[in-house]
Amino acid sequence: MAEIKTYPQYIDDVCNDSLPWEKLENCNILITGATGLIGSALVDVLMRKHIAGLHIYAAGRNEKRAQKRFQNYIDCDHFHLIRYDVTEPLESDINYHYIIHAASNASPNFFMQKPVEVMKANLFGTSNLIEYGLKHHMMRMLYVSTGEIYGEGDGRVFTEDYSGYVDCTKPRSCYPSSKRAAETLCASYIAEYQANIVIARPGHVYGPHFTESDNRVYAQFIRNILNDEDIVLKSKGEAFRSWTFVVDCASALLYILLKGGSGEAYNIADDLSNITIRELAEIIAEIGHKQVIFDIPSDAKKGRTNPITKSIFSNQKLKELGWNVKGSLREYLQATIEESMESR
Secondary structure (H helix, E strand, O other), X not given: OOOOOOHHHHHHHHHOOOOOHHHHOOOEEEEEOOOOHHHHHHHHHHHHHOOOOOEEEEEEOOHHHHHHHOOOOOOXXXXXXXXXXXXXXXXXXXXXXXXXXXXXXXXXXXXXXOHHHHHHXXXXXXXXXXXXXXXXXXXXXXXXXXXXXXXXXXXXXXXXXXOOEOOOOOHHHHHHHHHHHHHHXXXXXXXXXXXXXXXXXXOEEEOOOOOOXXXXXXXXXXXXXXXXXXXXXXXXXXXXXXXXXXXXXXXXXXXXXXXXXXXXXXXXXXXXXXXXXXXXXXXXXHHOOOOEEEOOOOOOOOOOOOOOOEEOEOOHHHHOOOOOOOOOHXXXXXXXXXXXXXXX
C-alpha cells in the first residue's frame, strides 16, 4: 500500500510545477488574508519555492494568529508580517509588484452576525488595494472571489460565463453579492485605468490550518475527529458540492496569477471531488474511526446554512492553463487530519 502524502509533501509538489516562476524574481508580493485557509497555503508554497529576490508580505488583522501560523518564517529576511485591515486605505511606501487579495471572511456564522463588515471587506478592500497598486507600480493583481457568485443556479455545471441567481434582499447574500460587485469593480478598473487584474473563483475549499472561527461544515467535521467525537449532521447532508484541497487551490491561484489572461475569471474546483456533504462526513468519519449521527433541528432552514443545494464548477478553463490536481479526496482528507493533529 502506497504511503499517504503529507501536507508539506503536497506543498513540495506545487513547487515542482512548470510555472513561469521567473516572473516573481526580485519582486514584492502582498497577500491579504494571509492567515486564512487559502492565503496561508499560498504563503507556504512561496516560502518553500525559494524564488530569487522575492519578498513575501503576509497581511492580516490578527497578529497573534499570524505569528503562530508563520512561526517558521518569522526570522527569514524575505518574509514580512503586516497587520492590516483591508477596509482601510493601505499606508505604505512599498511597491508591491503583485497583489493577491484573499482577505474575506468566508465563515457562514459571520454572514449572519456581521453582514455589513463582510460587504465592506469585499468592496472597500478591493478598491483600496487596486488604488494603492496603481500608484505603486503594481504589475498584476489577483482577486480571490468565490464560486458563490453563481448563486443557486438551475442545476447546470457552472462555467465562467454563467451569471446565476442571488437574492439581493437577503442578508446572507452579503457574501456573494459583494463578491460579484467586487468583480465588476475589477472589470471597471481594467476598462478605465488599464489595471492588470485576474479573478479566481474557488469552489468549496478544505484543508488544515483553518481558523478557530471557521464553522464551515468540513472544519466542523475535522474538529469532531480531533476531539474524538462522532460527526453530527444538522441536515440530511444532501447539498452537492465541488470540493478542492487547499494546496490544489493555492496551485491554481499561482497558475491564474502567472498565466491567466487579464480581465478573465477562472473557476477553481476538483472535478474528481464532487460529492454531497453527507458523503464528505462519512469519509471523514471513516478515516477517524467515528460515526455520522443525524440531529436535525426543527428550524434547520431558517437561514443559518448555505441556501445553494447544488454547486458544481467547470474547471476546463483553468486546466487549459496547465493546472491539475495532485491527489484524491480521501488522500487529501487524511493529510488534512494528520496536519491538523500536528499543528494543534
